[in-house]
Amino acid sequence: MSEEMIFEHPLNERIRTFLRLEHLFEKLDYFGARSEDWSTRAAIDALLDIVAITARADIKTELLKEIDRNLSTLARVRHQPGVDPSALKEVFSGLEQAAAGIHEINGHIGSRARGDGFLKAVAQRSSIPGGACSFDVPLYHHFLTQPIEHRRARINGWTDEMRPVREAIHLVLSLARTSATPRKLIAPEAFFQEALDHHAPAQLLRVGISPDWSVYPEISGHKNRFSIRFMQANMEASMETSQAGRPSQSSDDIPFLLTCCVF
Numbered sequence: 001m002s003e004e005m006i007f008e009h010p011l012n013e014r015i016r017t018f019l020r021l022e023h024l025f026e027k028l029d030y031f032g033a034r035s036e037d038w039s040t041r042a043a044i045d046a047l048l049d050i051v052a053i054t055a056r057a058d059i060k061t062e063l064l065k066e067i068d069r070n071l072s073t074l075a076r077v078r079h080q081p082g083v084d085p086s087a088l089k090e091v092f093s094g095l096e097q098a099a100a101g102i103h104e105i106n107g108h109i110g111s112r113a114r115g116d117g118f119l120k121a122v123a124q125r126s127s128i129p130g131g132a133c134s135f136d137v138p139l140y141h142h143f144l145t146q147p148i149e150h151r152r153a154r155i156n157g158w159t160d161e162m163r164p165v166r167e168a169i170h171l172v173l174s175l176a177r178t179s180a181t182p183r184k185l186i187a188p189e190a191f192f193q194e195a196l197d198h199h200a201p202a203q204l205l206r207v208g209i210s211p212d213w214s215v216y217p218e219i220s221g222h223k224n225r226f227s228i229r230f231m232q233a234n235m236e237a238s239m240e241t242s243q244a245g246r247p248s249q250s251s252d253d254i255p256f257l258l259t260c261c262v263f
Helices: 013-032 037-056 059-077 085-103 117-126 138-144 148-177
Strands: 005-010 183-187 191-195 204-209 215-221 225-232 254-261
Touching: 005 013, 005 215, 013 037, 013 059, 013 148, 037 117, 037 138, 037 148, 059 085, 059 148, 085 148, 117 138, 138 148, 148 204, 148 254, 183 191, 204 215, 204 225, 225 254
Parallel strands: none
Antiparallel strands: 005 204, 183 254, 191 225, 204 254, 215 225
16 A cells, blocks of 8 residues: 555544644644745634634643543553563653643633734634735734744744643644554445444544545544545536535445554
């Protein structure tokens, strides 16, 4: 199988939130490193989404709970055969440092950005389609005309306090993703389902598909069971309607890689 396309599906709300924040931090980094004003707009959009998520959920508590759960899991396997003591010590240290970084955050995550008057104005107008135009928020337009060094400094000032959050999310998701070995499986007629062990609840599903197969997985599941349907995108537009067809389930037996991340 050639290099697989990886699709992930969270199995609980905590991991779902972490994946969304990871995605937004990556978007923020990518566009924040570029100099075009449209890239700065995209970076600000990502920052505002991070602020919105952290305002709705107590991310500090959720991260600390997840770190504590991981530490407890590692403590249980410490003396099992095949465990590398030095590698385990390194992971323990990383988790403890991540927890210390979260504890050092004063107040709620994102409070500096959330309380900034400029970002408040942009967020208020951005809730309207096209509302962040230059005539709606001239201050925003002025900001976007500033040298990139100035824009980056402002963005870094809003996000520096979030660095421990990003590092902690990266660590717990990395531990989950590497907690199990991928299995080579076949989905008969593009459908696969499996029960999960409720004694070792999975956090995340990872499905790998060769790009040679023009399909993608639709995954549904919870802590007890999950199912996967491999769908054909049908992206080619009809000559008569200029509309792409609706996705449909493939009828092929689809080979794929499955990782049930239980850490």
